[in-house]
Amino acid sequence: MFESSDGSLKISVLLLDGFSMLALGSILEPFGLLAREYPEGAPSVSISSITGKAATSDTGLPVSCELGLRALADSLEGAEAPDHLILCGATTGCTEPDASVTAMLHRAQKAGISIHAIGNTVWYLAEAGQLTGGKATAHWHSLSALKESYFDIEVENTLFTKWGGVTTCAGELAVLDMIMDLISGISADAAGVVARHLIMQSPRDGKVPQICQRAEQLLSVPQKLRKATGAMAQNLEEPLRLREIAQYCDTSERQLERLFSRHLRTSPMRYYTELRLARAHQLVSQTNLDLNEVAIATGFSTVSTLSRQFRANYALTPSQHRRKLDGRVASSAV
Structure with a gap:
């Protein structure tokens, strides 16, 4: 028999335009199953x-939604207050927080309500x-933007991160793991029933790292090559020399070049440059950092050097890329 220790809990979900349907389904389906099994x-x-x-x-x-933001904010105090507030927005990118949403979040925090932020709602x-x-997390595509924008937050590459009364989640299927963790806190037996119905072998722990395209590519390469790429990823702002990377991996420069050529079909320094350009692309796309700040954050000596390399890789300069994105946003708002 399922029994909630606090009686029937209340969950409020705030949907922001651009939210992921997969994320919303990962919230509603488990709770719907729970309601059918343990009404x-x-x-x-x-x-x-x-x-x-x-x-x-x-x-x-x-x-369709039941309430507007004002009614939701008014419900945060008193007997009908939700126990958990879930923000569900777009998966990636940063967003300009709405002042009314920010005010509502302050009221929720003051009322002791647990807050769960999915995808880019971590910016709120x-x-x-x-x-x-x-501590906080976001989708792997937005992690670097979050790190560069908020130096006072420890950004983790995890499925979901709990800190105080706040949980941040990468989004998409990681939402299902977060919700299953929430249900487990209510009843381990109920969580087991829901997991079996969803054909989940076991929900993933929130501390499990996200696997991005590059990480998946490196799963089966030799350990020294993984160590070299890891050192590169951790030193984008002040790039290491090939000699320093080889010493760190306890190998020769020539052997390191062979490993990159054989397993990744590129040279070590070309791979390193592409890593830095990928970070620059994320920062240009997802933040309002000026190009000088982007160049510094990605280890390019000048904006002109960044622009030249960026254009060679993406066929546009950083400024052109940003103007193109701004144009799309403006046209979609019409």
């Missing part, structure tokens, strides 16, 4: 949007100062 104690779930009207997903599909918490001195 007497399963959490109740309500869905809100900023306007109270339907929120639009990243695929363009609208989802960061701007609200609710992660200062703490």
Whole structure:
């Protein structure tokens, strides 16, 4: 028999336009299954949007919502206050936080409500100062942007990270792991029932690292090559020399070149440059850092050097790329 130690919990989900349908399904399906199996104690779930009207997903599909932001904020105090508030927005990129959402988050924190931020909604918490001195995660594509924008937050490459009363989640299927962790805190037996119905062998621990394309590519390469690429990834702002990398890996420069050529079909320094350019591309795309700051953060001596390398790799200069993105945002707002 499932029994919630605190009675029936209340879950409020705030949908922001551009949210992932996969993330929303990963929230609703487990709780829906729980309600069918244990109707007497399963959490109740309500869905809100900023306007109270339907929120639009990243695929363009609208989802009806029960409350608007003002009604949600008013519900944060008193007997009907939710136990958990889940922010569900776009998976990647940074976002300009809405002041009314930030104010609502302060009220939720003051009321002792657990907050769960999915995908780029971590930026709302960061701007609200609710992660200062703490830990957080985001989708791997946005991790570098978060690190460069908030030096007072320890950014982790994890599926989801708990810090204080806040949980940040990378998004997509990692949301399912986060929700299963939440259900496990209510009842391990109930979590087991839900996991079996969803055909989950076992939910992943939140501390499991995210696997990006490059990480997956390196799973089967020799250890010295993984060590070399790891050293490169950790030293983008002040690039190491090939000799220093070889010494760190306890090998020769020539052997290191052979390993890169054989397993990655490139040279060590070309791979290193592509890593730095990939970081620069993320910072140009996802932050408002000026190009001089981007160049410094990615180890390029000048903006002109960055621009030349960036154009060779992406067919546009950083400024052109940013203007192109700005144009798309402007056209989508019309």
